[in-house]
Amino acid sequence: VRRQVLACVDCNNFYVSCERVFNPKLARAPVVVLSNNDGCVISRSEEAKALGVPMGAPFFSVRSLCEAQGIAVFSSNYALYGDMSRRVMETLERFTPEIDLYSIDEAFLDLSQLTDDALVETGREMRATVLRWTGVPVSVGVAPTKTLAKLGATIAKRSPKSRGVVNLTNARHAEYALARTPVRDVWNIGRHLAKRLTTAGIDTALQLRDADERALSRRMSVGVGRTIFELRGVSCLPLAVCKPTRKSVVCSRSFGRSVETRAELCESVAFYVSRAAEKLRRDKLAATVLVVFVSTGRFGEDQYSNSAVLSLPVPTNFTPELIRYARRGVGRIYREGLRYKKAGVMLFGLARASNSQGGLFDKVDRGRADRLMQMLDQVNARMGAETLRYAAAGLRRDWRMLCERRSPCYTTRWDELLILRLPRG
DNA sequence: TCTGGGGTCCTAGGACCC
DNA sequence: TCTGGGGTCCTAGGACCC
DSSP: OOOOOEEEEEETTHHHHHHHHTOGGGTTSOEEEEOGGGOBEEEEOHHHHHTTOOTTOBHHHHHHHHHHHTOEEEOOOHHHHHHHHHHHHHHHHTTOSOEEEEETTEEEEEOTTSOGGGHHHHHHHHHHHHHHHHOOOEEEEEESSHHHHHHHHHHHHHOGGGTTEEEOOSHHHHHHHHHTSBGGGSTTOOHHHHHHHHHTTOOBHHHHHTSOHHHHHHHTOHHHHHHHHHHTTOOOSOOOSSOOOOSOEEEEEEEEEEEOOHHHHHHHHHHHHHHHHHHHHHTTEEEEEEEEEEEEOSSSSSOOEEEEEEEEEEEEOOHHHHHHHHHHHHHHHOOTTOOEEEEEEEEESOEESTTOOOOTTOOSOHHHHHHHHHHHHHHHHHHOTTSSOOGGGOSSOTTOOOOTTOOOOTTTOGGGOOOOOOOOO
């Protein structure tokens, strides 16, 4: 078997770090970033963690704590985080083309070509380079499998002594780390599995590694079996250097206020369809199934949620056509007298846009439709998102989600560039 | 005596990840 | 008053295919 060494590079509280890059006053201050619609806390600086802000806490429940402690609070700014992610990943790509971009703030790199004594040094160099070029601090774990590398990165993040890099290629070091890791902290062991494992007497990652793999595969899931092998240093999760094309596109939002009329619901759904269709076209895909869904709040009275599935006769990414079907879908599931809090669309059955099969009775001139969408996308790319948009997606849109504490899009909008004032003299 | 093996699809919901 | 969004994979048993 060929020796494999992977690095997991994980950005430290990524969204908070992005905000800090352009706002040095936040450097050692407590900072949190909220989810869409200013709903929950989804990123916390170490200082905010120390002040007792829990991950995932609804903002209303920690709002007074934030105010009392002077914690800086930001709405999500995905334009900024997406662009910063691109910079981090492009920096990492300088180290090796064998890189698996796992999420907005994480990547796995193949370091099998390096000798053992070069591993930690390379990890430190990656860390220093990303910090210097992008301003984002990262943690690095090095190990023979993804699961162990990920664990290494988590430990690196928590222990200052590691200076950001943890090497678990050595079997004794790995065993030491596994013995001190609760099973719930293992990648792909979530809340439910952790509970079932603890009930079965498996509390640490080391106990999981040494458990009966066949029995647990059968009793829990094949995923658990894979995790056990991964903890033993036997790779089951290959490096995905070439991502397979996506299988679905989703666009949905909670409303900033509740929505009751069919007209406004249609408007919002048309807006989500426009965004979803843009994603399709960016990936050169076309959809054959459209799902529209609506729901009231999850916590109050009068709960309702429903969805409508519409099959599209010809694979399409043509916005007005998708809007037509989506409105039909809303008509099927809309109930009067309810306070809707969320709506969205999903697209499935994705095929490559170029070689889609035409329909015998197709009424749309596909050539013209493609040219129109291409023009629309070009104008919006050049002049700013939504310079051209469909009126069906609403003009006022006062149902839009809250984002009252959003930072400027420092890196993606000319009118929001950071302005520096130099001191005199 | 002795009755294959490997694959896909279906469905809705659940689990997991960030 | 106020609780995110976008993904992937797995499950289970039967139907169906070669």
